[in-house]
Amino acid sequence: MAKRKAKKTISTGTRRKSPAKPARSTGTATKIKRLDSELVQLLQQRADLVLESARRGGQLALGPTTPDGEDETLRRLANKSRGPMPARSVSAVLREVAGGCRALIRAPRVAFPGPPFGFGHLAAMQHFGRSAECVPVDGVAAVFDEVHRKQSDFGLVPLESSTDGHLADACDTLLRNELKICGKVTLCVRHALLSKCPRAEVREVYGVPTALSQCRNWLAKHLNFARPIEVTSTSTACQLAGGKPGAAAVAGREAGICFNLEVLAEDIEDNAANTARFAVVGDQLPPRTKNDRAALLFQLEHRPGALADAVAVLKRNKINLTWIESLPIAGPDRAALFFVEIEGHEADKRLCRKLASLQRKTLRMELLGSYPE
Numbered sequence: 001m002a003k004r005k006a007k008k009t010i011s012t013g014t015r016r017k018s019p020a021k022p023a024r025s026t027g028t029a030t031k032i033k034r035l036d037s038e039l040v041q042l043l044q045q046r047a048d049l050v051l052e053s054a055r056r057g058g059q060l061a062l063g064p065t066t067p068d069g070e071d072e073t074l075r076r077l078a079n080k081s082r083g084p085m086p087a088r089s090v091s092a093v094l095r096e097v098a099g100g101c102r103a104l105i106r107a108p109r110v111a112f113p114g115p116p117f118g119f120g121h122l123a124a125m126q127h128f129g130r131s132a133e134c135v136p137v138d139g140v141a142a143v144f145d146e147v148h149r150k151q152s153d154f155g156l157v158p159l160e161s162s163t164d165g166h167l168a169d170a171c172d173t174l175l176r177n178e179l180k181i182c183g184k185v186t187l188c189v190r191h192a193l194l195s196k197c198p199r200a201e202v203r204e205v206y207g208v209p210t211a212l213s214q215c216r217n218w219l220a221k222h223l224n225f226a227r228p229i230e231v232t233s234t235s236t237a238c239q240l241a242g243g244k245p246g247a248a249a250v251a252g253r254e255a256g257i258c259f260n261l262e263v264l265a266e267d268i269e270d271n272a273a274n275t276a277r278f279a280v281v282g283d284q285l286p287p288r289t290k291n292d293r294a295a296l297l298f299q300l301e302h303r304p305g306a307l308a309d310a311v312a313v314l315k316r317n318k319i320n321l322t323w324i325e326s327l328p329i330a331g332p333d334r335a336a337l338f339f340v341e342i343e344g345h346e347a348d349k350r351l352c353r354k355l356a357s358l359q360r361k362t363l364r365m366e367l368l369g370s371y372p373e
Helices: 002-017 020-055 068-080 087-106 119-128 140-148 171-175 209-214 216-222 234-243 253-258 306-316 349-359
Strands: 109-113 133-137 154-161 180-188 192-195 204-207 227-230 247-251 262-266 275-282 292-300 321-327 336-343 364-372
Touching: 020 087, 068 087, 109 119, 109 140, 119 133, 119 154, 119 180, 119 275, 133 140, 140 154, 140 171, 140 275, 154 180, 171 292, 171 364, 192 234, 192 253, 204 209, 204 234, 209 216, 209 227, 209 247, 234 247, 234 253, 247 253, 253 262, 292 306, 292 349, 306 336, 306 349, 349 364
Parallel strands: 109 133, 109 154, 180 364, 204 227, 204 247
Antiparallel strands: 154 275, 180 275, 192 247, 192 262, 292 336, 292 364, 321 336
């Protein structure tokens, strides 16, 4: 009887335990596949509607436009969503979908300064989506030239970085062109350690000077046995990491995907709040939203209280100042030049009347453009 009881206990336990977990796992995988299939069908339906609108001569057939207006609608949808996926992730997915549909008509061509997979390239992909045609050019002036000559639909120029300070002075070029700031991109700078070899085998770490500088402490703590080597571009760093034994690169995850590199470590930057701001320049004015910004450039006399008088005008007219930065100016008069960002849109007539009061306090004032925040 003891043998029969033992036999019964073993067989009963096996019968209860073995099928339970695989059954739940299989059911979940089936549901995910079904949802993925439905998502693909919905994506194609959206693409069909975009093409149908283009064939009928709708607004979508007018050519590439700044995605800010459409992004505002997508952001509202993302913020209304409820679930474990954060609104930022939902918004990023929707932006890629919208960009892919726009590319069915004509992908926007965007010029940016610097090499591929640098900060400018990453900011362009973040704002316009990966379906946009991103074109690297040599410097800020070349970006404006590309857009001015209609070789590119938009340009991306750096304004400011929280780690490296002022990156470029694009304001002088804006004043000499008819182009306007029609968008702003805030890029969260994230670096990864990329290679094809295990982390313990890394002996050389390649990267552009800015990237290596922003990860200096992490590299010293976790890879003190590896030698950091500066190169001229992120692409060069990734190529060396992919073809040289014991080599790794400091770059963004996107560069690792392009060069087929493994991510050995993520978010290795020393400053987690590191950001870079870029301006989108073009000849289009984005429509008004409920959360817009306008960029100004004004010149003041070099005298005590000149800036205080100008800011007092903004306060008196209840104009919220969101960003101000002093810029160097050439010449013997030593006048002060300021780049200013305020809440509002240049199409708002009430705001324009208020800015007229500010203009009377300045030697010169130029409206550089408006864009959604």
